[in-house]
């Protein structure tokens with residue numbers, strides 16, 4: 762029987778309608794870092810479904826990563842260090858506060 766993942770990570774891949782401006786997450790390496798993110802998810806044994814998305818309309822703060830169902834939106838996810846911070850915090854059951862786009 763199939764089960765739902767505990768978390769879904771939404772990684773902005775900047776898909777946009779033709780001609781729309783911005784779309785910078787992909788330009789800043791979100792797709793390349795997704796490979797590192799997927800490997801870290803596996804290495805840590807986290808139950809996460811990684812999904813790439815269209816533009817999440819937060820381009821100026823990109824690359825953007827959203828953790829669901831927690832609704833934690835992260836900005837500036839442009840390095841392995843950023844991903845490590847986010848995953849370290851998740852393993853502790855909390856958001857990486859310093860990287861949140863919409864702090865509580």
Ligand code: FES
Nearest residue numbers: 773784785786819
């Ligand atoms: S391209 Fe990522 S938020 Fe717009």
